[in-house]
Amino acid sequence: MTDTATKKTALYDEHVKLGAKMVPFAGWLMPVQYTSIVEEHQAVRKNVGMFDISHMGQFIVSGNDARIWLNTMLTNNIDKLEVGQGQYTFLLNNKGGIIDDLIAYRIDNAKFLLVVNASRADEDLDWLKQHARGDAKIESRSADFGGVAIQGPRIGELFSELPVRNHIVDLQFEGMPISIARTGYTGEDGVEVFFRNSDASKLWNTVLEKGKTLGLKPCGLGSRDTLRLEMCYPLNGSDLSPERNPIEAGLGFFIDLAKPNFIGRDVLLKTKENGPREKLVPFKMKDKGPPPRPHYVVFENGERVGEVTSGTLSPSLNWGVGMAYVSAPSAKIGSQIDIEIRGQKFPATIEKKPLYKKS
C-alpha cells in the first residue's frame, strides 16, 4: 500500500496549506490528518467533516450492451437500479475472490458510473476491459474528476437540495456542475460529491467556508478508517482480498445468486452450500488495554482460530475494537476469543455489526 507515491490529487495544495500530515496511500499522497484523528472523527459523528476522495477511481461504462454485460461482471443486480440510483457491489475473479468492492450508479439508461478503490483502479480497469462484450465501452475519468465525501448529521445545512439515500443527481453548486450522491463510508448521513478537477479548490474552499458555523472540519484517512471500522465497513486490502469472497466477508447481501451468470458465481454457490471455512467478524476487547491491530493472532480456548484484519481504538467508544477472520465454528456472536498482543493474550467478544450505534 505504501509504494512510491507520486500522484497528487487536485486538492494537494489545499491539504498542505491546512497543515495536513501527508502520507503515501495506494500510490497517492493523501492527508492522514489535519489536526487530530480523534477530533476529525468526532467532527463527523457530531457535526460534519470533509474528506478528499479524489484518489478513488471513476469509470464510465456506456453502450446498449453495458447493462447486461456489467451484470455478468458484478455481484449485485444492476437491473434493480433505476436511473440515478447506486448500489454497493463486488468485482470478483474467477475464484470468487474480491478484486474490488465498489459503488455502481446508473446515471442513464445505458450509462453507469463505477466508483472504485484507488489501490485497485488499474487492476479493475484491466479486468473490465479484458472481459468487455458487445458495444459496452469503459472509460476512466479519474484523471479529470475529483471527489470529496462530506459526512455528518449536519449535512442538510450545507446543501439546499440532497438526493435520497443511494441516489445521485447532477446539480449546480455555487456555479459549479457537480454530481452529488447520498452515500458514504462513515455510518453518518452524508454525500460524496464528484467534480471536474478544475473546480476542485473552489469547491473545497466553498464548503469549508459554508461549513465554518457548522463545525465542519477537513478530515484525513486516519479518521476515515476509524469511522468505517466502527460501522464494520470493510477496507479492501485489509478485510477484503483476492483470496476472500464476499460470503466469507459476511457481505452476501450484496450478491444476487439468482442472476444466471456472473464471474465468481459458481464459487459463491459452493461457499453458500458448504458454508465458508472462515468468516469476518467484528469484536470488542473485554478490558481496557492495548488496541488490537491487523495480523494479531486470534485464539479460542488456547487454540489459534484466526487473524485480525482491522483494529484500532474506537474514538466513539474509547475502546479497542476490530475485525478478524476466524474459523466458522468460532465465528458466533457472543463467542469469547483472545487476541494475542506482544505475546500476551487479551480477552475479546465477537459482536454484532455495527460496533458503534448512535444513541
Place this chain on the structure above:
Amino acid sequence: MNVPDDLLYTESHEWIKREGDKIRVGITDHAQAELTDVVFVELPKMDRQANAKEAIAVVESVKAASDIYAPVKGTVVEANKALEADPGLINREPFGQGWIYVLKIDNPDDLKNLKDATAYKKQIGG
C-alpha cells in the same frame, strides 16, 4: 517543533533529562506529532534492567504501535502511572506531564553517546 536545549535526545526520538544518577525519559514533541493521538501506553515494569537501545515500553496511537527504547543501560525505578488513565498527556505535554519512565543509570559516561538539542534538531530537519 519544540526541542528544549537542556535535554538530551536519541535517534529514536526519546528525550532524556538528567536527575543525578537517574534519567527521566519521554518522547519528543516531533515524535508525538508524527504518532498522532496517543491512546495507550504500555509502561515498563519496575526494577526491569535494560540495555541501551532495548525496547522497554510501547506507545500506541490510533494508527499504530511504536516501541520506546532505553537510551542507555540502567534499571527502571519509576513509571508514569498517569499515562494509564490519560495517554493523551504525551500529545499535550510531551516534555512535561507526558514523561514515560525514570531509569537509574549504570554509568553516567554512557550519556555522552546521546545527542544534544542541536544535533537532534538537525536530525528532524528543524
